[in-house]
Amino acid sequence: MKNRRSFLQLSALGVAGAIAKPSFAMEPFEKSTEFPIGFAGYSFAKFDIDKMISMMQRLNVKNLSVKEIHLPLNSTKEAIEVAKKKFVDGGINVYTVGVVYMRSKEAVDQAFEYAKMVGVEMIVGVPNQDLLSYAEAKVKETNIRLAIHNHGPEDKLYPSPKDIYDRIKNFDSRVGLCIDIGHTLRAGVLPEKAVKDYRDRLFDLHVKDVTAMAKDAKVLEIGRGAINYPAFMEALDKINYKGMCSIEYEKDMSDPLVGMAESVGFVKGIMRG
Amino acid sequence: MKNRRSFLQLSALGVAGAIAKPSFAMEPFEKSTEFPIGFAGYSFAKFDIDKMISMMQRLNVKNLSVKEIHLPLNSTKEAIEVAKKKFVDGGINVYTVGVVYMRSKEAVDQAFEYAKMVGVEMIVGVPNQDLLSYAEAKVKETNIRLAIHNHGPEDKLYPSPKDIYDRIKNFDSRVGLCIDIGHTLRAGVLPEKAVKDYRDRLFDLHVKDVTAMAKDAKVLEIGRGAINYPAFMEALDKINYKGMCSIEYEKDMSDPLVGMAESVGFVKGIMRG
Numbered sequence: 026m027k028n029r030r031s032f033l034q035l036s037a038l039g040v041a042g043a044i045a046k047p048s049f050a051m052e053p054f055e056k057s058t059e060f061p062i063g064f065a066g067y068s069f070a071k072f073d074i075d076k077m078i079s080m081m082q083r084l085n086v087k088n089l090s091v092k093e094i095h096l097p098l099n100s101t102k103e104a105i106e107v108a109k110k111k112f113v114d115g116g117i118n119v120y121t122v123g124v125v126y127m128r129s130k131e132a133v134d135q136a137f138e139y140a141k142m143v144g145v146e147m148i149v150g151v152p153n154q155d156l157l158s159y160a161e162a163k164v165k166e167t168n169i170r171l172a173i174h175n176h177g178p179e180d181k182l183y184p185s186p187k188d189i190y191d192r193i194k195n196f197d198s199r200v201g202l203c204i205d206i207g208h209t210l211r212a213g214v215l216p217e218k219a220v221k222d223y224r225d226r227l228f229d230l231h232v233k234d235v236t237a238m239a240k241d242a243k244v245l246e247i248g249r250g251a252i253n254y255p256a257f258m259e260a261l262d263k264i265n266y267k268g269m270c271s272i273e274y275e276k277d278m279s280d281p282l283v284g285m286a287e288s289v290g291f292v293k294g295i296m297r298g
Numbered sequence: 299m300k301n302r303r304s305f306l307q308l309s310a311l312g313v314a315g316a317i318a319k320p321s322f323a324m325e326p327f328e329k330s331t332e333f334p335i336g337f338a339g340y341s342f343a344k345f346d347i348d349k350m351i352s353m354m355q356r357l358n359v360k361n362l363s364v365k366e367i368h369l370p371l372n373s374t375k376e377a378i379e380v381a382k383k384k385f386v387d388g389g390i391n392v393y394t395v396g397v398v399y400m401r402s403k404e405a406v407d408q409a410f411e412y413a414k415m416v417g418v419e420m421i422v423g424v425p426n427q428d429l430l431s432y433a434e435a436k437v438k439e440t441n442i443r444l445a446i447h448n449h450g451p452e453d454k455l456y457p458s459p460k461d462i463y464d465r466i467k468n469f470d471s472r473v474g475l476c477i478d479i480g481h482t483l484r485a486g487v488l489p490e491k492a493v494k495d496y497r498d499r500l501f502d503l504h505v506k507d508v509t510a511m512a513k514d515a516k517v518l519e520i521g522r523g524a525i526n527y528p529a530f531m532e533a534l535d536k537i538n539y540k541g542m543c544s545i546e547y548e549k550d551m552s553d554p555l556v557g558m559a560e561s562v563g564f565v566k567g568i569m570r571g
Contacts, residue, residue: 083556084556084560085519085522246358246563247563248563248566248567248570249358254567254570254571255570255571258571282556283356283357283555283556283559284559285559286556286557286559286560286563287357287559287560287562287563288563289560289563290519290520290521290559290560290561290562290563290564290565290566290567291563291564291566291567291570292563292567293521293563293564293567294521294527294563294564294565294566294567294568294569294570294571295567295568295570295571296567296571297521297527297528297564297567297568297571298527298528298531298567298568298569298570298571
């Protein structure tokens with residue numbers, strides 16, 4: 026009996042070992058660093074909602090942060106329902122709205138009302154600094170999270186993730202960051218460091234590439250630039266990031282599909298690699 | 299003295315350890331698995347040479363296996379020079395020609411004459427089986443290597459890499475394989491196994507993806523299919539592969555740029571990851 030039990034225990038260990046160290050052939054597509062990919066709607070600024078959906082379908086990317094260009098902030102309930110049907114029919118998951126700028130209390134009210142009607146649980150937004158407490162109150166009231174977006178060295182409000190984090194770190198835990206890694210690098214901060222430093226408030230990511238760690242760096246296809254993607258992905262893995270990697274592609278904005286595709290491929294590849 | 303020597307030995311070990319395990323931050327873009335990327339010219343079958351060059355420029359891929367669609371096998375020396383100037387001006391490195399089918403001694407002669415005029419050191423080709431010895435003699439005569447290409451289950455000559463290898467393994471070492479990993483998987487062979495098994499004769503690769511390990515599998519964007527890219531890249535790294543990874547993209551051949559870009563991005567990403 027004891028022998029049999031030992032045998033079973035060893036067998037169980039053997040199975041556990043096989044699960045813990047799967048061969049590539051057995052589990053080719055599972056890896057802890059594969060995060061869901063999305064798009065920041067601004068990438069499609071030059072296209073209407075229908076064209077955006079067809080472009081995302083071709084790129085096989087389903088998650089979208091919808092921008093007011095494609096669904097205005099002052100849309101009626103009916104207009105929002107029409108757009109939502111297009112997204113559902115097109116297989117697109119609208120997981121957040123934004124980037125929404127909020128320069129008055131009315132704009133904060135409108136943003137949360139809009140988010141509620143769109144049916145998302147998060148807003149990627151930029152409230153003026155003196156509206157942060159008001160925005161926090163709206164988060165508490167609606168249970169819609171607010172991910173504040175950094176916009177680089179020339180941004181008067183939030184040039185780098187730290188400028189957001191330091192102001193909201195004692196707020197309700199549903200107020201956090203959407204780190205734009207391109208603007209972060211341009212602000213002289215390594216994205217792989219920023220996601221670690223602000224991990225407890227990291228809700229969303231705008232993923233892109235830029236030519237250098239310099240203010241005047243230019244955007245380009247992901248993988249061609251200065252962002253250290255292996256280190257960045259390693260950091261996301263380490264902090265057990267639970268959000269999306271939403272690509273914001275801002276090069277060739279009138280003809281972006283080719284560069285978007287290279288970027289999507291690169292991000293998928295680096296996650297798989 | 300002994301102590302000092304021990305100290306030095308330990309220091310040397312420490313340095314070796316540091317080199318073996320570099321931090322991502324220190325060496326963001328160096329990894330042993332980054333192989334040069336190219337294109338198999340057939341990918342551009344629906345486009346002329348000028349359009350092909352501009353497409354490759356947009357994709358930022360420089361290496362090309364030129365196909366006779368873009369530079370006919372019976373071209374005059376002058377026509378070849380005109381084409382070569384286009385490639386040089388466009389920043390394209392023609393590293394091989396092919397796939398060249400050789401169904402007669404005259405076709406073998408023509409292929410090697412053509413390769414010599416184009417100025418490449420390798421032909422990707424498919425000589426009939428009864429011409430293999432004749433082709434080997436041409437390899438010896440010209441010092442132009444011959445990489446024989448497998449074409450999947452419906453290929454009467456070389457369905458899988460083994461069908462080539464078994465016939466050439468005792469030939470001059472300049473006769474080898476261009477393994478097409480899509481046709482390999484369709485023939486029921488894992489590419490990661492094939493590149494290991496035939497490593498000593500692996501000269502070139504046609505890199506792609508297919509929907510399944512099945513004869514009737516369809517081609518699609520690299521990364522979306524059934525080829526286990528992490529395992530494949532791991533195998534190339536393990537065998538210390540010295541050749542190109544030439545993408546052969548055969549989906550949407552009239553409008554391939556978007557899918558090509560995704561494929562290029564994925565391959566770059568998986569190598570970097």
